Amino acid sequence: MKKYDVVTTISYPKKGAMGKTGNWRVFRPVVHKEKCVKCQRCWIYCPEGTIIQNKDGTVSIDYDYCKGCGVCANVCKVKAITMEREGKEK
Amino acid sequence: MAIKDLPKTECILPGSAACPGCPATLGLRLVYKALGKNSIMIVPACCTAVIESLYPNTSFDIPTMNIAFEAAAAGASGVEAALRIQGKTDTTVVAWAGDGGTYDIGIQALSGALERQTNFIYICYNNQIYSNTGIQRSGATPKGAWTTTTVGGKNEFRKEMGEIIKAHHIPYAAQTCVSYPEDVYNKVKKAKEIKGPKYIEILAPCPPGWRFGMERTVEMGVLAVETGAWALFECENDEMRFNGKSKLILEKKIERKPIEEWIKYQGRFSHLFKPTKDTKTLKVIEEHTDQMWNRYRQCYL
Amino acid sequence: MNVMIDTGNYIAAKAAVMAKPDVVAAYPITPQTTLVEGIANYVASGDFKGEYICVESEHSAMSACIGASSAGVRTFTGTSSHGLLLMHEMLHWAALARLPIVMCNINRVIGPGWNIWADENDSLSQRDTGWIQFYCSSNQEIFDTILQSFKLAENKKVLLPVMISYNAFILSHTSMPAYIPSQKEIDDFLPTYDPQWKLDVTNPITFGNIIGPEHYEKVRWDMQKAQDYTKKLIPEIANEWKKKFGRHHGDLLEKYRCEDAEYILLSMGAIGAESKVSIDNLRKENIKIGLARVRTFRPFPNEDIRKLAQQAQLIVIDRNISIGSGGILFNEVTSSLYEQVDTKVTGFIAGLGGKDVNFKDIENMCKKAISGKAKNSQWYGFEEVM
Numbered sequence: 117m118k119k120y121d122v123v124t125t126i127s128y129p130k131k132g133a134m135g136k137t138g139n140w141r142v143f144r145p146v147v148h149k150e151k152c153v154k155c156q157r158c159w160i161y162c163p164e165g166t167i168i169q170n171k172d173g174t175v176s177i178d179y180d181y182c183k184g185c186g187v188c189a190n191v192c193k194v195k196a197i198t199m200e201r202e203g204k205e206k
Numbered sequence: 207m208a209i210k211d212l213p214k215t216e217c218i219l220p221g222s223a224a225c226p227g228c229p230a231t232l233g234l235r236l237v238y239k240a241l242g243k244n245s246i247m248i249v250p251a252c253c254t255a256v257i258e259s260l261y262p263n264t265s266f267d268i269p270t271m272n273i274a275f276e277a278a279a280a281g282a283s284g285v286e287a288a289l290r291i292q293g294k295t296d297t298t299v300v301a302w303a304g305d306g307g308t309y310d311i312g313i314q315a316l317s318g319a320l321e322r323q324t325n326f327i328y329i330c331y332n333n334q335i336y337s338n339t340g341i342q343r344s345g346a347t348p349k350g351a352w353t354t355t356t357v358g359g360k361n362e363f364r365k366e367m368g369e370i371i372k373a374h375h376i377p378y379a380a381q382t383c384v385s386y387p388e389d390v391y392n393k394v395k396k397a398k399e400i401k402g403p404k405y406i407e408i409l410a411p412c413p414p415g416w417r418f419g420m421e422r423t424v425e426m427g428v429l430a431v432e433t434g435a436w437a438l439f440e441c442e443n444d445e446m447r448f449n450g451k452s453k454l455i456l457e458k459k460i461e462r463k464p465i466e467e468w469i470k471y472q473g474r475f476s477h478l479f480k481p482t483k484d485t486k487t488l489k490v491i492e493e494h495t496d497q498m499w500n501r502y503r504q505c506y507l
Numbered sequence: 508m509n510v511m512i513d514t515g516n517y518i519a520a521k522a523a524v525m526a527k528p529d530v531v532a533a534y535p536i537t538p539q540t541t542l543v544e545g546i547a548n549y550v551a552s553g554d555f556k557g558e559y560i561c562v563e564s565e566h567s568a569m570s571a572c573i574g575a576s577s578a579g580v581r582t583f584t585g586t587s588s589h590g591l592l593l594m595h596e597m598l599h600w601a602a603l604a605r606l607p608i609v610m611c612n613i614n615r616v617i618g619p620g621w622n623i624w625a626d627e628n629d630s631l632s633q634r635d636t637g638w639i640q641f642y643c644s645s646n647q648e649i650f651d652t653i654l655q656s657f658k659l660a661e662n663k664k665v666l667l668p669v670m671i672s673y674n675a676f677i678l679s680h681t682s683m684p685a686y687i688p689s690q691k692e693i694d695d696f697l698p699t700y701d702p703q704w705k706l707d708v709t710n711p712i713t714f715g716n717i718i719g720p721e722h723y724e725k726v727r728w729d730m731q732k733a734q735d736y737t738k739k740l741i742p743e744i745a746n747e748w749k750k751k752f753g754r755h756h757g758d759l760l761e762k763y764r765c766e767d768a769e770y771i772l773l774s775m776g777a778i779g780a781e782s783k784v785s786i787d788n789l790r791k792e793n794i795k796i797g798l799a800r801v802r803t804f805r806p807f808p809n810e811d812i813r814k815l816a817q818q819a820q821l822i823v824i825d826r827n828i829s830i831g832s833g834g835i836l837f838n839e840v841t842s843s844l845y846e847q848v849d850t851k852v853t854g855f856i857a858g859l860g861g862k863d864v865n866f867k868d869i870e871n872m873c874k875k876a877i878s879g880k881a882k883n884s885q886w887y888g889f890e891e892v893m
Contacts, residue, residue: 120704120712122666123729124605125722127713129267132221133259140226156210160387161424163232166220173210178220185226185413186421199421246706248574261722264713269706271577272715273570274596280567284532284574284582285706287558291529291580297708315570318563 132181137164141184143199149174151196158188158197207391213239222265224257227420229384229410229427231257233331234302236387237408240394243268245298246289248282250312251275252304253338254331276311278303279319282326290325298398299326305346306336308407309365320374320403327397327404330367331384333412341415348435349494350487352417352474359477359487363494367407372441377402380440382449383409385427389438389449396440409436417473426471434462434495435469437502446506456502465492508752509687515678518646518685519585519611519671520545522653524555525693526609529580529700532560532571536590537623538675539613543585565590569597569608576606577714579705581657584608587675588615588629595633601668602637603726604715605704605733607660608668609653610638614776614826615675616860624861625674627776627827631804631835633670637730639737640805643673644780646683648756655744658697664736666703675861677777688752696751734806741803757800759808760815764790765797770877771815773840774824775801778857778864782824785869796873801836809843816850822876824869824887826858833884854884862888 120126154173166178167188177188189197217238224231230253238245247270249255255272259265273281282301289297301319303312308330316328335353336342343353345365352359371379377400380393390408397404411426413419418426430436431451438449447453454460466488469475478484511518519542523531533543549555558575562568565586572582586594591612601608612630616622630640639659643649649671656669673679688696706714718726742758749755763783765771774782779800786798799815801808815821825834832838837854844850853876858864868887875881 118710122605122704123726124603124704125261125272125715125718125726126704127258127261127264127716129219129265129711129713130259130263131219133219133263133265134221134223137221154210156212160209160212160236161232163224163226163228163235163423164220164222165216165218165231165235169214181220183226185423186419187227187232187423190421191424243711244708246578246708256717258713258716261716261718264716266713267711269708269711270713270716271574271706272713273573274600277566277570277573277597280532280562280564280570281574281577283560283562283567284530284571284576285578286574287530287532287560287571288575288578288580291558292578314563315567318567321563322561 136180137183138180141182141202143184143186144179144202145177145182145184145186145188145197146200147175147177148196148198151194153194155193157191157193161187161191163187207388209387212387212391215243217243217266217268219265219267222257223259225414225420227413227423228257229333229412229423230254230331232384232423233390233408233410236384236390237329237394238268240391241298241300241398244296245300246271246285248273248278248285248301250278250303250307251338252307254302256338275307277315278307278312279315279328282328283319283322283324286324286326301326301328303330304337305330305332305334306344309345309367317374320371320376320405324403325401327394327406330407331410332407333410333415334364335412335415337412337415349491350475350478352477371405375444376405378404378440378442380406381436382406382438383427383431383436385424385431386438386450393440418471422471429468429471432463433465433468434499435465448506455499456507462499465495510684511687512682512684514541514680514682515646515649515673516541516680517545518650519653520549521687522650523583524549525690526583526654526657526697527557527581528583529557530560530572530575530582531557531584532562532568532575533584534562534565534568534586534590536565536587538615538679539585539587539590541680542611542613565593566597569594569601572608573597573601573604573606576608577604577706579702581700582608583610585611587613588617591629591633592617598633598636598638602730605666606668607666609656609660610668610670611653612670612672613675613679614672622860623675625677625777625826626859626861627672630670630672631827634805634835637667638805639667639669639734639803641669641671641803642775642779642801643671643678644776644800646678647685647754649673649678650685650687651748651754651756654693654697655748658744659737659740661700662740663703665733665740667730667733672776674777686752686754692751696748738806757802759803759806760811761800761802763798763800765799765815767795768797768819769795770822770873771819772796772798772822772824772873773801773836774798775804775836776826778824778826778869781864781866782869784866785873788866788870789873794877807839807843812840812843813847816844816847820851822873823852823854824872825854825856828856828859837884853881855887856885857887
């Protein structure tokens with residue numbers, strides 16, 4: 117990445133530019149892999165892009181940045197994702 | 207292009223300043239799956255300008271130029287001319303603006319850029335309000351909607367930007383919605399291959415702006431299309447073509463759901479239901495939607 | 508070297524085209540129109556090989572220039588009066604973005620009512636935008652200054668946009684001869700543009716997102732430093748031009764017969780040119796008076812003026828008025844002299860609304876100042892008849 121010397125508002129790409137936005141969550145999505153049909157709907161609809169596509173076609177959540185909006189659970193047609201309260205005991 | 211076959215590269219990095227459930231970041235992710243990294247984006251004042259996050263960092267892994275509220279399309283004309291003269295004609299120039307910067311303050315620059323055939327894609331992500339400044343009404347706000355400047359519900363119907371764009375006779379114009387990723391992808395991909403000015407408007411249901419649970423962003427878009435409040439179509443060289451459910455509604459192969467089925471889930475319309483049901487206004491909105499579809503049938507069937 | 512006898516606008520168009528900008532985005536407004544028409548003619552003849560964007564407003568003209576400059580190319584535009592005011596927001600933007608855009612502004616009166624003649628309220632009301640500002644007094648100076656401005660703006664330690672102002676009709680539509688160097692000579696003087704930041708798909712920056720207070724202050728500091736540096740660079744570039752082409756229109760000020768002057772007149776633009784005639788006439792009457800024509804208004808030549816004030820009383824003519832305060836040049840001159848309370852400064856407001864100010868008027872103003880009967884500040888030829 118080339119950095120410019122000019123003193124003006126030039127910003128450079130950074131993952132987590134607002135920090136670890138995972139700490140915004142009240143609810144966290146939990147993927148129940150046994151139910152997952154690997155349709156990738158949750159991955160495409162995630163507004164934050166924090167759904168990771170695993171090699172086997174299932175998905176995982178990047179909890180560092182997931183804001184817990186629940187869209188993934190909402191769009192999953194087989195209810196393989198549930199929203200659970202943060203800090204709740206497993 | 208099926209969802210699972212869409213490109214994997216992400217141009218919008220996680221950890222941005224966007225609200226949870228934000229349709230703008232969802233829209234950007236979809237658009238960039240079709241555009242790829244060989245593009246430059248011009249963003250006026252709007253939510254996206256904030257979503258980029260704070261200097262010296264940005265959440266966007268794509269060259270982005272912020273510009274004043276009314277100037278997106280004019281800035282894009284300048285960028286495009288500069289790239290063309292440098293021989294970089296394969297780089298896609300995209301203006302990404304909200305409905306405020308498109309329907310209202312930015313309409314002049316947009317109209318000018320379309321008329322002078324700027325080779326770019328103008329994408330309006332429409333959440334039907336000025337959301338960046340805190341949910342004030344825009345020319346895209348539908349009748350009856352609460353906003354901070356139309357507290358009792360907006361009296362006027364929204365503009366039909368699609369019709370205004372059609373009058374510019376550009377090679378490609380389209381309406382789509384974040385809830386239909388393949389539709390967004392196909393339309394952006396098509397636009398990318400066409401030379402000349404292109405316009406794509408993406409309905410973007412906004413949880414804080416429309417007052418619905420942040421998990422229902424995609425649902426609200428689907429209902430907008432199923433009730434006919436929003437149509438999916440494309441216009442290629444003045445030939446109109448409706449898509450998906452909108453096509454079926456146009457051809458009367460299915461009935462559009464009553465508008466209530468969309469607005470009853472949104473807090474911005476709750477004053478039409480509580481303390482008493484405002485049947486008069488609901489009827490007016492329903493009739494207006496009927497009229498819009500009858501006009502579509504007359505003109506485009 | 509060729510001689511071109513043409514109006515200020517057509518000579519400006521020639522200069523602009525010879526600087527080889529890659530993008531020109533402009534919107535017509537009287538009396539700038541023949542400037543953009545001049546460039547359009549060069550588009551048709553093939554002499555201008557850049558992109559010429561006919562935008563739909565001046566705000567869009569500056570926005571398009573900002574877009575183009577951000578994408579890494581040399582840009583030029585022109586406007587006047589209401590057009591300049593319409594692009595006001597984007598003038599600030601261009602300077603804060605450190606984009607070396609060059610623009611001609613034809614000084615025209617602001618309405619309502621509609622008035623197309625010359626006064627300088629339009630450009631002077633933009634003095635806080637961060638743009639470097641030149642005021643020209645001849646078509647030759649317009650040509651020379653435009654080329655010098657590109658070199659100035661694009662300097663790595665400057666990177667600020669430059670506005671070259673000249674009076675409506677008196678210069679814009681009046682033919683004067685100007686020596687035009689060859690394209691090769693211009694190319695030797697002005698190298699190809701080397702952008703110091705740009706939008707580039709191989710280097711994905713975001714320009715202009717949210718910036719916090721501590722960082723923003725640094726941006727402003729650097730802009731101020733840049734304009735301070737131009738106080739040194741403007742005379743250097745003018746000197747380089749003089750060596751190459753034999754012509755010099757002054758540094759920040761153009762001093763005329765100031766060496767033994769007891770009174771020094773400060774004026775700008777067309778009045779500045781006319782002042783030389785008045786100075787010569789007054790000298791014939793043994794009045795020891797000289798002219799310091801203000802060539803750059805930004806950066807403001809404080810140090811130069813303080814020096815002149817040590818030797819002479821100052822007379823200032825303003826073809827503008829800052830309502831609620833006074834003549835803008837007068838205000839900035841007197842504030843430069845805040846430590847020199849002994850210097851007498853007499854200000855005149857003259858030529859507002861395009862009212863003609865000829866060498867006789869200027870002589871009358873100087874004589875009134877010298878007589879000791881003048882107020883600190885007055886409206887010439889107006890208050891007496893009010």
